[in-house]
Amino acid sequence: MALSITTAWDEARRFVAREAALLIPIGLTLMVVPGALAELALPQNAAEAATSNLWLLSMAIIGLFTLVGSLATVRLAMGGGVSVGEALTAAMRRLPVALGANLLPAFVAAIALLPVVRTIPTPGGPAVGPVSPALQLYMLVLVAAVFYFSVRLLLLNVVVMREPTGVIAALKRSFAVTRGHVGKLAGVMLLFGASLLIISGAVSLAGGAVLVGGGRLLGFEPIGKLLLALLTGAVNATLSIYFAATLTMIYRQLAGQGASGGIE
DSSP states (O other), X not given: OOOOXXXXXXXXXXXXHHTHHHHHHHHIIIIIHHHHHHHHXXXXXXXXXXXXXXXXXXXXXXXXHHHHHHHHHHHHHTXXXXXXXXXXXXXXXXXXXXXXXXXXXXXXXXXXXXXXXXXXXXXXXXXXXXXXXXXXXXXXXXHHHHHHHHXXXXXXXXXXXXSOOOXXXXXXXXXXXXXXXXXXXXXXXXXXXXXXXXXXHHHXXXXXXXXXXXXXXXXXXXXXXHHHHHHHHHHHHHHHHHHXXXXXXXXXXXXTXXXXXXXX
């Protein structure tokens, strides 16, 4: 079936504009506020963050909240006139499958990364020697494989919400739906990823200069940091909602579904 990214984007924009009153509570409660709190708790340096159990736990919780928000957004985008409560209920009902379907490929990727981890220097750790050509080739192949499978599983959360499948069936279905459309889907993933990096970076730089800098001059630096964290979280949540909505519209084209449907 033909895939039009432009059509999917237009439908996603119309959906977000039409259902903004339903999407704002989801974005605020599941993406903006948790993300802002986690950013405020971020350790001062990367080494401390990597070894902080509290920070790693907070990241896992943020990821869980974001997944629920994404699933709820997908359910709303599927149509059917559901409320926020009904969308969240459907998301929570499918959360175990979504977690399993997302964590299984991540676990496989983590195992594949083990040979590479030994080459990464750690603060206070032993010196790391030069990387062999064979390992360099392995790393390139691994990066290419991770990118390819990420594209093939791009519609995974939509499949989980739309079809009453289990973990393995959802993974297989995602591969089936995306067959023949890897190029366009890769473009969507790269475009949204680049937009997230550029826009979030610009907001952090500009907002940091105005909010944190202004708060420091006025003696309210913590408030400035909180406002910046909320602003950054709002930008990230907005992009995440548009991304989930666009993927939902793409799925509807590829699966030949109508405007409504989904798991209640």
